[in-house]
Amino acid sequence: MNGDKVIRELVRILGPSRVLHKPHQLHTYNCDAYVAKTSLPRAVVFPESTEEVARIVKLLHENDIPFLPRGAGTGLSGGATPLNGEVIVSLVRMNRLLRVDFDNLRAVVQPGLVNLTLTRKITNKGYYYAPDPSSQSVCTIGGNLAENAGGSHCLKYGVTTNHIVAAKFVLPTGNVVDIGQPFGDPVGYDLLGLVVGSEGTLGIATEITVRILKKPQAVKTALALFDRVSDASDTVSDIIRAGIIPAAIEMMDQLAMQAVDKSNYYVGYPADIEAVLLIEVDGMAAGVEETSQRVVEICKSHNVRTVKVAENDAERALWWSSRKMAFGATGRISPDYIVQDGVIPRSRLTEVLHKISEISRESGLRIANVFHAGDGNLHPLICYDSRIPGETEKAIKVGSAVLKVCADVGGSITGEHGVGIEKLEEMRFLFTDTDLAAQLAIRSVFNPKDLCNAGKLVPKPSRCVEVRHAQRIIEQNADFFGGFQEQTELMSPSK
Numbered sequence: 001m002n003g004d005k006v007i008r009e010l011v012r013i014l015g016p017s018r019v020l021h022k023p024h025q026l027h028t029y030n031c032d033a034y035v036a037k038t039s040l041p042r043a044v045v046f047p048e049s050t051e052e053v054a055r056i057v058k059l060l061h062e063n064d065i066p067f068l069p070r071g072a073g074t075g076l077s078g079g080a081t082p083l084n085g086e087v088i089v090s091l092v093r094m095n096r097l098l099r100v101d102f103d104n105l106r107a108v109v110q111p112g113l114v115n116l117t118l119t120r121k122i123t124n125k126g127y128y129y130a131p132d133p134s135s136q137s138v139c140t141i142g143g144n145l146a147e148n149a150g151g152s153h154c155l156k157y158g159v160t161t162n163h164i165v166a167a168k169f170v171l172p173t174g175n176v177v178d179i180g181q182p183f184g185d186p187v188g189y190d191l192l193g194l195v196v197g198s199e200g201t202l203g204i205a206t207e208i209t210v211r212i213l214k215k216p217q218a219v220k221t222a223l224a225l226f227d228r229v230s231d232a233s234d235t236v237s238d239i240i241r242a243g244i245i246p247a248a249i250e251m252m253d254q255l256a257m258q259a260v261d262k263s264n265y266y267v268g269y270p271a272d273i274e275a276v277l278l279i280e281v282d283g284m285a286a287g288v289e290e291t292s293q294r295v296v297e298i299c300k301s302h303n304v305r306t307v308k309v310a311e312n313d314a315e316r317a318l319w320w321s322s323r324k325m326a327f328g329a330t331g332r333i334s335p336d337y338i339v340q341d342g343v344i345p346r347s348r349l350t351e352v353l354h355k356i357s358e359i360s361r362e363s364g365l366r367i368a369n370v371f372h373a374g375d376g377n378l379h380p381l382i383c384y385d386s387r388i389p390g391e392t393e394k395a396i397k398v399g400s401a402v403l404k405v406c407a408d409v410g411g412s413i414t415g416e417h418g419v420g421i422e423k424l425e426e427m428r429f430l431f432t433d434t435d436l437a438a439q440l441a442i443r444s445v446f447n448p449k450d451l452c453n454a455g456k457l458v459p460k461p462s463r464c465v466e467v468r469h470a471q472r473i474i475e476q477n478a479d480f481f482g483g484f485q486e487q488t489e490l491m492s493p494s495k
């Protein structure tokens, strides 16, 4: 079938209102929140059930048409950007909460359910869903699964992978599989562990079983202002060293505070302080009071200028919104910015922040820092002006230099935003060709024709011995893998 016929067939399956294919309808889908690269998709389709996703994917697979899944499009690394003229499979209409089992602390959701909506739907019974990316009011649980999303409260509660226990998954061949188990540890290969964080390259999650938690009895939130970044960094290390695991420890530097105070989320940070920490502890009421006092004492032992515990929910909410809206607020101080996402050992915070400010000085680009300090997960916001010739490219280089610093101290090039298309080259800071080939070999088992979100997450190694070996295995098991057709050039280094 040629491309036009495939579109007609998609319209036949879903009806005309659920297939966008006219050029003027496609511009909204030319990138995600990583806007440095854009490209139009071939079409955008809106299935409403696992069966419809499977039928669409089978059709595209059989006709060699590339495709990719998309949630809310808030990804920050280009994971949902259609670089190969893909058909975008949008999951936004699959947004229902299917079942809640309060006795066993499980909820079954469709992938397009917005993260915060899940908590809103169960909050009146005293429950919530823990992973809380700052984008939680718009991003989807399917997108969270694919990116293994983190959030402010993941220091204590763990990132998305700790909260997803099972999923229905449409493989890139159109076959439907169940992975993980609602209860108990993984049996057999831990395919769920593989799929969480796979950035839409191994298939499409169409039903997801998550853990839900009882809301903590008490919460105390402290705001600590520091004259020096080094004192704030030492405070973070000392809190953890004292055996306290706060629900969250977030840090913002001076430039980030300036941005927030120019936005609707004004707190009134003193202009001359270098860093603010937002530290939250939660749990049983009695313990929380005592832990919160210890946190305040540790702040005081590190020259804090002022430290204050929120007096009421309104004050706490204001502090949190100033932190959670800080990315958006950066638009108040710069026409453009790139959000970077490196990880470092917590103990190297002061040194790495110093190196980032050196990179900023040398490049002439301002860098604001807003981040999950407790996890050592940095988010340098590299400010630039795309109207100045060459400045976008400079900002991209600065981002890469920052990630090199993170990798060099034993950290990682992404804590939660994924690799996508943005950090492909930086994967080589962490992995050898052999490492990368092993990862691509896995991909070719799930995604034999490389039609599902090709070119994302893993760069091509210069040698492909292991990949070719995996392809031979797939050929020998063609029935199982959904009619593999020979694609010997698929992952050749020259492509």
Ligand SMILES: Cc1cc2nc3c(=O)[nH]c(=O)nc-3n(C[C@H](O)[C@H](O)[C@H](O)COP(=O)(O)OP(=O)(O)OC[C@H]3O[C@@H](n4cnc5c(N)ncnc54)[C@H](O)[C@@H]3O)c2cc1C
Residues within 6 Å of the ligand: 032, 033, 068, 069, 070, 071, 072, 073, 074, 075, 076, 078, 079, 080, 091, 111, 132, 133, 134, 135, 138, 139, 140, 141, 142, 143, 144, 145, 146, 147, 148, 149, 150, 151, 152, 199, 200, 201, 203, 204, 205, 206, 327, 328, 416, 417, 453
């Ligand atoms: C202001 C702002 C703040 C943010 N803060 C955070 C934060 O604190 N923590 C954090 O982790 N991230 C954060 N992000 C990044 C982003 O919100 C997350 O990566 C989120 O998980 C993406 O969800 P989405 O629904 O928008 O997915 P999309 O952007 O649509 O897709 C992301 C990836 O998932 C794949 N995908 C989508 N749905 C499925 C599915 N059903 N099955 C398989 N693959 C799928 C796509 O192909 C793509 O590769 C932030 C983004 C913004 C804009």
